Amino acid sequence: MRSFDEVAAQRARDRQNQLTKPPGSLGRLEELAVFMAGWQGRDRPELNRAQALVFAGNHGIVAQGVNPFPADVTALMVQNFAAGGAAINQICSVAGAELAIVPMDLDRPTRDFTQAAAMDMPEVHAAMSIGADSVDPKADILILGEMGIGNSSVAAAQAASVFGGRAEDWVGPGTGAEGDVLARKQRAVSTGIALHSPSTARETLAAFGGREQAAICGAILRAQELGLPVILDGFICTAAAAVLRRDDPEALAHCLIGHESAEPGHRRLIAALGMRPVLSLDMRLGEGSGAGVALMVLRAAIACHGGMATFAEAGIG
Numbered sequence: 001m002r003s004f005d006e007v008a009a010q011r012a013r014d015r016q017n018q019l020t021k022p023p024g025s026l027g028r029l030e031e032l033a034v035f036m037a038g039w040q041g042r043d044r045p046e047l048n049r050a051q052a053l054v055f056a057g058n059h060g061i062v063a064q065g066v067n068p069f070p071a072d073v074t075a076l077m078v079q080n081f082a083a084g085g086a087a088i089n090q091i092c093s094v095a096g097a098e099l100a101i102v103p104m105d106l107d108r109p110t111r112d113f114t115q116a117a118a119m120d121m122p123e124v125h126a127a128m129s130i131g132a133d134s135v136d137p138k139a140d141i142l143i144l145g146e147m148g149i150g151n152s153s154v155a156a157a158q159a160a161s162v163f164g165g166r167a168e169d170w171v172g173p174g175t176g177a178e179g180d181v182l183a184r185k186q187r188a189v190s191t192g193i194a195l196h197s198p199s200t201a202r203e204t205l206a207a208f209g210g211r212e213q214a215a216i217c218g219a220i221l222r223a224q225e226l227g228l229p230v231i232l233d234g235f236i237c238t239a240a241a242a243v244l245r246r247d248d249p250e251a252l253a254h255c256l257i258g259h260e261s262a263e264p265g266h267r268r269l270i271a272a273l274g275m276r277p278v279l280s281l282d283m284r285l286g287e288g289s290g291a292g293v294a295l296m297v298l299r300a301a302i303a304c305h306g307g308m309a310t311f312a313e314a315g316i317g
Contacts, residue, residue, distance in 0.1 A: 029297070033301045045306075055104055058150070071109060134215070140228075144232055158208050259277050
């Protein structure tokens with residue numbers, strides 16, 4: 001696994017202090033530039049190639065009536081992605097990211113985690129391998145997103161398993177659950193976390209699923225091997241990533257959280273991780289949309305860092 005290059009990061013900080021602005025006046029943009037410098041190992045980081053991966057999967061937990069939409073919507077949305085008609089297509093276009101959609105056995109949902117483990121260990125490993133193999137080693141930044149009817153229930157169960165708390169602390173509306181649907185969602189998550197007691201990342205993925213969450217974890221681990229910075233999307237993506245902390249407290253050191261989702265559990269999850277989102281725009285769409293918007297902010301940070309003149313270059317001072 002690659003580690004953060006403190007020498008490159010310090011050189012980036014030194015450069016920030018020489019640019020034609022009051023020190024610290026670009027706020028978080030300066031921090032983001034230094035973060036990128038440390039992970040890219042150069043004091044002037046670049047964003048020539050951005051990759052966006054959206055993994056899609058289906059879930060047996062849908063049988064518990066936890067979602068107002070049927071599972072076949074997942075495949076229909078994958079078709080919409082392929083046709084260029086989704087929000088993530090538009091965001092990647094303006095943000096300058098190459099988008100790839102990776103369906104994960106959509107005709108074979110994971111098992112209902114209120115009845116049994118969602119996946120067996122070979123299924124977990126296979127999904128993680130797909131995620132790892134999907135990462136472009138030539139990329140400068142990786143954006144991760146997901147699509148899957150029922151996967152906000154999976155995320156709530158994963159978060160509760162890793163950080164504790166009741167189902168009610170983590171379960172939110174997702175794609176619009178309310179009333180009886182929301183109550184069923186809370187009961188399903190309560191049943192799942194009472195039934196399963198995983199202690200490792202892979203056991204957590206096996207217990208609750210889904211394939212797209214396991215692929216996200218595989219992609220994160222591969223990115224860490226490459227020293228490739230990652231932008232995570234909202235609640236579902238962040239909950240998937242969080243299970244890796246069970247094996248390694250520094251597993252997400254190379255990751256940014258793109259935005260704070262409007263999904264209620266995401267703020268609690270961000271606090272539990274001790275991380276800070278780039279944006280807060282009341283988004284809760286998933287599919288990598290918030291992470292894609294965060295990429296635009298990251299591009300602004302790197303453009304200022306690399307393109308601004310120093311006081312000496314500008315003849316000031």
